[in-house]
Amino acid sequence: MQLAVNILVLTAIYALIACGYVLIYRVSRVLNLAHGELMMLSAYLLLWTASLFAGHPLVAIAAALGLSALVGALVYLFLLRKLTGEMALAAVLTTVALGVLLRGATVLVWSAQQQYPAQPLGASNSTLALPGGARISVWAALLVATTLVVYAGLFAFLRLGRWGMRMRAAGQNPLLAAQRGINLHAIYALAWSLSTLTGALAGILMALDSGLSQTMAIIGLKAFPAALVGGLDSLAGALLGALMVAATEVMLIHYVDPLLSEVVPFLLLIVVLMLRPWGLFGTREELDRV
């Protein structure tokens, strides 16, 4: 039972992170390899807002989320916008470089030690007992709930709203979308902002649950296989991919070898790339475009 809960929590973490990769890729065909670092930055931003608004956890979290969304938009406006129309690879390498930069910068500002933003906020972390003898921490439960809400919200946003429709249009055919008067730069900036926001939710909840250090960026990178297994341009795929990656990882760690934790997602990634490179729900023609 505890195993099932562990799988559920890890699925929620991976899914919440993976939807950031999917959003950006689906809209602008850019793979954001700095997603993990941006997520980590958001968690560190919470550390800062927590010291500003000590005692008001909700205000601090809202401020950190707002700042993160802003950071996402700024990253697009100042870095990726200049690379529109260039080789897709240049954009990816730029995000890799951004990741290196952010890792260095966060250590410089906040030091490399493990930190706990829950302390200045005065937020406690109790565990809930579930039927079947399993336990789950409050923050982890909140993370699972958040993931569900975020996915429901994203589906609704992309299906129903005007901006969601514009986003899908920009993803399908940027040229035609631009011809119809859609402001592509605004759409891309929005996608980056939303992606960083969802990443920030994941980063902040994880930091509140179990503390914050440089290893968070690696968790972000490990969520990438989840996005790819499901298909890089499919939100539903990211959810299923997260479940597959999380289940395989937890099972293998439990029954075979804890050291495997670092590689399981990437093993799965290689298998999927060999058998079905466009992922479970991805569009097949995508492959020739990149």
Place this chain on the structure above:
Amino acid sequence: MSRRARASGYFRSSYGEDLTLLPTRLERWAAVGLLVALLGLPLVASPFLIDLTAQVFLAVIGALALMLLTGYAGQVSLGHAGLLAAGAFTVGILFKEFKAPFFLTLPAAAAVGALLGVVFGLPSLRVRGLYLAVSTLALNFLIAYLGGEYETRRGFSTGIVVDPPSLAGHSLTNPKAWYLVLLAAAVLTLLLSANLLRARSGRAWAAIRANETVAETLGIGVASYKLLAFVLSSALTAVAGALFAYWRGFVSVEAFSLFLSIQYVAMIIIGGMGSLAGAILGAVFVTLFPYAIEAGLSTLARGTAYAGVLFAVNAAAFGAVMIAFLLLEPQGLIGLWRRLATYFLLWPFRHRPLGGARR
């Protein structure tokens, strides 16, 4: 033609001339002068400088190999550190388990590298661009895991100590001797790369890089030439890794992180894609960069404890420089140099005549 200091355009008129590596007298003398200077360096340089130059030579081998693959054949790899690790671990494992001498371990490392090249290259037959980069990234993690697993299983959790290579009772321990060995290896790699590029393989890679469909239509075996690029590049890289293992006398999985892969990619970007000279410039730049940062920090913050943040400053500055090159100078250092050279070659004119020069 050889009277000119430097050709102002593309004047080669026969196939034989087209194969010339150094067409003008100035270029030949410059190459000889550089080689003599490099050979003479250990006579005058401090041990630190010799060590630094040896590092640069190793980086040059790796960067040249990656340049063949990415800059010429157009196949992206984010798993270069994994290949270096494979070469180093081949040496480490063969040495620890079988006491194998270097004339066995080095070819073995090359063979392991070639085999891994096939493994790295197989995804490239199905996927391109981003997806290929991601699959090499995944293989990087996989190799690092296998190396780490070997270390813990056999009880070398801090790393494997490798004795220096020895032949007939003489072992290679002198840093100056190492300097010469690594210099020779780097020069050999450069010549090999240049040779590959002016032959059929180089033309095939250029065609594949430009457009795979057209290359296939021209009768180029796209799959086999892609695999060839992966195999050669990986074998060279693995040998660089093996040399690294012997030179440092120590193999540990810590040394081959994702950051190292990023550094190698940065070398070919900062140096300039599609140029062997660019790979060398990039390798020099990226290898010396942390030392420059350290020197800069120690002069700026004299007396204060900067050692703790050195790695962070280094990473942040490195990321910033990489972004700056990607955004502002995608042609890299070699692009800067070419623009400068063109300016002086064409002076007082600003532009080349239409339809003329190739470079």
